[in-house]
Amino acid sequence: MTGKTGTTGTTGATAAAGIHVRDLRKDFPVRDKGLFGPRSTKRAVDGLDLDIPAGRITGLLGLNGAGKTTTIKILATLLRPSSGTVRVDGLDTVADARAVRRRINLIAGGERMVYTRMTGRENLWYFGQLYDVPKAELRTRIDELLDLVGLTDAADTMVERYSRGMTQRLAIARGLVNRPAYLLLDEPTLGLDAPIARDLRRVVAELAAAGTGVLLTSHYLTEVEELCGHVYVISEGRHLAQGSPAELKAATGSHRTVRVTVTNPGERTAAVAARFGATREPLPGGGEAIVLRHPDDVAGPLAAAIVEAGGSIGGLEIAEASLEDAILRLADGTAVPAPEAAMAG
Numbered sequence: 001m002t003g004k005t006g007t008t009g010t011t012g013a014t015a016a017a018g019i020h021v022r023d024l025r026k027d028f029p030v031r032d033k034g035l036f037g038p039r040s041t042k043r044a045v046d047g048l049d050l051d052i053p054a055g056r057i058t059g060l061l062g063l064n065g066a067g068k069t070t071t072i073k074i075l076a077t078l079l080r081p082s083s084g085t086v087r088v089d090g091l092d093t094v095a096d097a098r099a100v101r102r103r104i105n106l107i108a109g110g111e112r113m114v115y116t117r118m119t120g121r122e123n124l125w126y127f128g129q130l131y132d133v134p135k136a137e138l139r140t141r142i143d144e145l146l147d148l149v150g151l152t153d154a155a156d157t158m159v160e161r162y163s164r165g166m167t168q169r170l171a172i173a174r175g176l177v178n179r180p181a182y183l184l185l186d187e188p189t190l191g192l193d194a195p196i197a198r199d200l201r202r203v204v205a206e207l208a209a210a211g212t213g214v215l216l217t218s219h220y221l222t223e224v225e226e227l228c229g230h231v232y233v234i235s236e237g238r239h240l241a242q243g244s245p246a247e248l249k250a251a252t253g254s255h256r257t258v259r260v261t262v263t264n265p266g267e268r269t270a271a272v273a274a275r276f277g278a279t280r281e282p283l284p285g286g287g288e289a290i291v292l293r294h295p296d297d298v299a300g301p302l303a304a305a306i307v308e309a310g311g312s313i314g315g316l317e318i319a320e321a322s323l324e325d326a327i328l329r330l331a332d333g334t335a336v337p338a339p340e341a342a343m344a345g
């Protein structure tokens, strides 16, 4: 599925629109046993290919130490790759770093990315100038951004007097000050209060709908599921899987579970269970539960078939498959191909 879209070389920007990562590697020098121990290298990113098109929120997932932050820092021009290429609308993140920086911005939840000895407004002014935003435009944009993140009243207060949440909201405004064509979000909602996290998700979804390309890493997988159209899963710096959240869940056998309680089970309802490939679990108070794990919405057909077979339904529960389950299965190698439930008849 990872199409090699001929984007190398200095071809026209339109031909190479989007961020395209090819065979990316990053080695860090490390000392194994303290300061005077022997030197070796730690390969944090090991041959990654990623495509981050405009107008889509692309997820980058993996367990701790998978190489997500290193990858994002390379995309943000903060780290140089050891080998491989990253092109942003055809521009190289090493050779054309300055031009790339005008097109991208980074919001990293865990890191303080603003100056505490300046006010919120001064921070935005400073970063806006760094990004070459014309002054007249910057003035209005700062007001809009302060309003967006709810800091208008605190605009002229020193950041050292901000709460953690306020500082983080300012970091979000800082990340948007150059109206980036591509937004890199590394755990953006880490430590944010629920309403602010929700507002940030809304803003990110709106930006993507308006054409911004977004790369998101997050430990909150419901957030990833809500926002991302496409997700890459990596482990130890290497590609593990990719697809939409639904595709990943289906591919790992992480299906939704339908549980129908039948109060008068008999041979005919047992035959329905067998036909659908469902399992039967006797219930302590009598009756049984017919349980079916399947990627599609099979609750209706299953319940209808049970009723047709003379079964009385005491209850119906549907548990959605979680992306978390899919990622864990991928990471520990227990992902199994989806069993095909018999849907006929």
Ligand SMILES: Nc1ncnc2c1ncn2[C@@H]1O[C@H](COP(=O)(O)OP(=O)(O)OP(=O)(O)O)[C@@H](O)[C@H]1O
Binding pocket: 028, 029, 030, 042, 043, 044, 062, 063, 064, 065, 066, 067, 068, 069, 070, 071
């Ligand atoms: N400057 C560095 N020097 C040496 N090793 C590093 C350095 N930065 C990262 N690493 C190592 O590279 C690997 C990838 O780290 P990275 O921070 O990119 O992972 P991550 O997927 O973002 O993890 P997390 O979810 O914990 O933030 C880890 O094993 C880490 O210890």
